[in-house]
Amino acid sequence: MDYILDGIKKAFELIASFDSEIYGIVGLSLFVSLLAVFISLLIGIPLGMGLGTRNFRGKGIILRIIYTFMSMPPVIAGLFLFLILMRRGPLGRYQLNYTVTAMIIVQICLVTPIIIGLTYNLVRDKAPEILRLGVTLGGSRWSNFLLLLHDLRRGLAAAVVSGFGRAISEVGAVMIVGGNITGKTRVMTTYIAELKSMGDYSRAIAVGIILLLISFIVNTFLYQVQQRGETE
Amino acid sequence: MKLRFENLTKIYGERTVLNIADAETPSGIITGVVGPNGAGKSTLLNIACGLDEPTAGRVLYETANGVFTDRPPMKDMTLLSQKPYLIRTTVEKNIAYPMKLRRFPRETRTGRTEKLMEAIGLTPLAKQKSWKLSGGEAQKTALARAISFRPRVLFLDEPTSGIDNRSTAEIESMLRAECRKNGTTIFIVTHDIAQVRRICDHVIFIAEGRIVEQGKAAQLLDTPREELTRRFVGGELLY
Numbered sequence: 001m002d003y004i005l006d007g008i009k010k011a012f013e014l015i016a017s018f019d020s021e022i023y024g025i026v027g028l029s030l031f032v033s034l035l036a037v038f039i040s041l042l043i044g045i046p047l048g049m050g051l052g053t054r055n056f057r058g059k060g061i062i063l064r065i066i067y068t069f070m071s072m073p074p075v076i077a078g079l080f081l082f083l084i085l086m087r088r089g090p091l092g093r094y095q096l097n098y099t100v101t102a103m104i105i106v107q108i109c110l111v112t113p114i115i116i117g118l119t120y121n122l123v124r125d126k127a128p129e130i131l132r133l134g135v136t137l138g139g140s141r142w143s144n145f146l147l148l149l150h151d152l153r154r155g156l157a158a159a160v161v162s163g164f165g166r167a168i169s170e171v172g173a174v175m176i177v178g179g180n181i182t183g184k185t186r187v188m189t190t191y192i193a194e195l196k197s198m199g200d201y202s203r204a205i206a207v208g209i210i211l212l213l214i215s216f217i218v219n220t221f222l223y224q225v226q227q228r229g230e231t232e
Numbered sequence: 233m234k235l236r237f238e239n240l241t242k243i244y245g246e247r248t249v250l251n252i253a254d255a256e257t258p259s260g261i262i263t264g265v266v267g268p269n270g271a272g273k274s275t276l277l278n279i280a281c282g283l284d285e286p287t288a289g290r291v292l293y294e295t296a297n298g299v300f301t302d303r304p305p306m307k308d309m310t311l312l313s314q315k316p317y318l319i320r321t322t323v324e325k326n327i328a329y330p331m332k333l334r335r336f337p338r339e340t341r342t343g344r345t346e347k348l349m350e351a352i353g354l355t356p357l358a359k360q361k362s363w364k365l366s367g368g369e370a371q372k373t374a375l376a377r378a379i380s381f382r383p384r385v386l387f388l389d390e391p392t393s394g395i396d397n398r399s400t401a402e403i404e405s406m407l408r409a410e411c412r413k414n415g416t417t418i419f420i421v422t423h424d425i426a427q428v429r430r431i432c433d434h435v436i437f438i439a440e441g442r443i444v445e446q447g448k449a450a451q452l453l454d455t456p457r458e459e460l461t462r463r464f465v466g467g468e469l470l471y
């Protein structure tokens with residue numbers, strides 16, 4: 001038991017001491033995941049809206065693929081991207097394996113399907129009446145799109161937070177394409193895995209606590225957005 | 233704005249739900265659209281306001297210089313349905329929204345919004361969020377929004393069904409004022425013959441997708457030409 005309590009105590013000391021290695025890793029984690037989520041929402045929200053408001057042949061199969069990708073194990077995404085980026089792979093000449101860029105790309109692959117899928121569900125249920133209003137009021141395509149964004153903002157925020165949760169917490173994909181290189185591609189989750197294998201439990205717990213705190217802050221923000229929508 | 237229907241047909245599967253050979257509707261007055269459930273009234277309104285497409289035939293719209301076009305003037309018409317969608321924001325922002333779409337100057341937007349809220353008794357609710365409104369308040373907000381940009385044609389599909397009497401009275405007087413002041417052409421689908429008597433100048437009676445008869449409100453209600461119209465306005469349950 002002692003090693004756990006001891007670990008927690010040391011963990012708080014590390015957090016309070018602003019250990020530069022830990023905070024550098026936290027910073028990189030946030031950078032990779034936030035950028036991946038940002039790019040994913042630029043891709044995922046318009047695509048989810050398109051799927052939710054249009055009918056075309058092959059839509060069913062596209063949706064099933066997206067739903068499958070939503071729950072794809074990160075290691076598989078990591079493996080595929082690794083193979084594609086490998087020196088003799090199709091995109092090998094860019095030499096992206098073991099770079100931050102590859103980590104961002106793989107997280108975009110994990111997060112975009114979630115944002116598309118959740119946006120699709122939201123839009124399929126609610127968009128028809130919103131678009132109907134937009135059309136009857138003489139709105140252009142663009143202003144109707146903005147109206148959808150406005151009225152579905154809480155649901156879209158929830159989708160973005162889910163995507164961020166997946167990105168910041170996954171380990172398999174960034175491990176494979178990033179390689180957990182010290183000072184270069186090491187993020188919180190791969191660092192925890194490494195610290196565990198080295199037996200440095202207090203540092204592992206410290207990073208774990210920071211990860212939980214970030215998750216708590218993000219969810220608090222989401223909760224506020226949703227509460228405000230209902231009661232303001 | 234006069235409307236012309238030419239061979240206007242809507243078919244769902246095998247069923248023809250609308251089939252209007254040839255008709256013209258009057259401009260600048262309130263026209264009641266009545267008929268049994270499933271007669272095709274909503275279908276006609278949805279097509280006329282440009283939301284839906286006919287299977288065959290067309291609607292022609294009178295332009296400012298008196299010629300007719302088959303391009304629906306979407307910026308000059310609007311539809312108010314029985315359960316209108318309100319934007320997830322305040323009453324006043326809902327009302328101002330169509331004017332914002334049309335880039336009216338700010339002073340015009342706030343001025344008109346205030347006047348409309350005053351006229352229909354929404355001023356105390358100006359900052360109220362739309363999802364906290366009662367049915368009557370929501371419908372009044374939607375009506376104020378629909379006329380805020382001064383449409384040339386206003387379509388209403390059972391706007392006062394299930395709405396309290398006071399709100400209904402406010403809505404009716406706003407419709408009359410709108411028509412009188414701005415010469416708006418108004419179509420209102422209603423189940424309430426008493427409402428037709430209160431506000432309509434003209435009536436179109438539809439049954440089984442066809443216009444059975446149309447004419448001045450008093451004439452159609454009191455001395456209908458067709459047997460079916462007589463039975464309907466007499467209160468018989470047609471289906």
Ligand SMILES: Nc1ncnc2c1ncn2[C@@H]1O[C@H](COP(=O)(O)OP(=O)(O)O)[C@@H](O)[C@H]1O
Nearest residue numbers: 244245249267268269270271272273274275276
């Ligand atoms: N999307 C649709 N698919 C199939 N049938 C429809 C559809 N919309 C309306 N109908 C049918 O068309 C007929 C006319 O409907 P509607 O115009 O709503 O009637 P009203 O408004 O006069 O009560 C009804 O029988 C209705 O069931």
Ligand SMILES: [Mg+2]
Nearest residue numbers: 273274275389
């Ligand atoms: Mg109807």
